[in-house]
Amino acid sequence: MATSIQPFVIQTTQTITSFSVACRTLNLFENATFTVDSFDINNSLISRQVIPITNEQYLEWNNNDTYIIDLMAATLGYTLVTPTLPSATQEVC
Numbered sequence: 001m002a003t004s005i006q007p008f009v010i011q012t013t014q015t016i017t018s019f020s021v022a023c024r025t026l027n028l029f030e031n032a033t034f035t036v037d038s039f040d041i042n043n044s045l046i047s048r049q050v051i052p053i054t055n056e057q058y059l060e061w062n063n064n065d066t067y068i069i070d071l072m073a074a075t076l077g078y079t080l081v082t083p084t085l086p087s088a089t090q091e092v093c
Contacts (some may be wrong), residue, residue, distance in 0.1 A: 032053055043090055
């Protein structure tokens with residue numbers, strides 16, 4: 001049996017380093033909802049959220065996955081990382 005105590009707050013910090021997006025529901029020509037899973041550096045699930053989009057957002061989507069990824073990132077306050085390309089080196093003979 002558990003012993004009752006006064007509420008005791010423990011604060012933890014988790015760092016999200018990536019996320020994935022999946023379409024959950026789709027009402028053709030109307031709206032959709034997406035499931036967004038957020039992960040830490042070890043690819044462990046930190047949170048799962050269901051995010052709806054409006055009719056206006058749906059119409060902007062045009063089946064462009066990049067639009068949805070950008071929209072979900074903006075909705076959650078995430079900043080996408082642009083992969084850096086290796087710098088070109090020039091060999092002189």
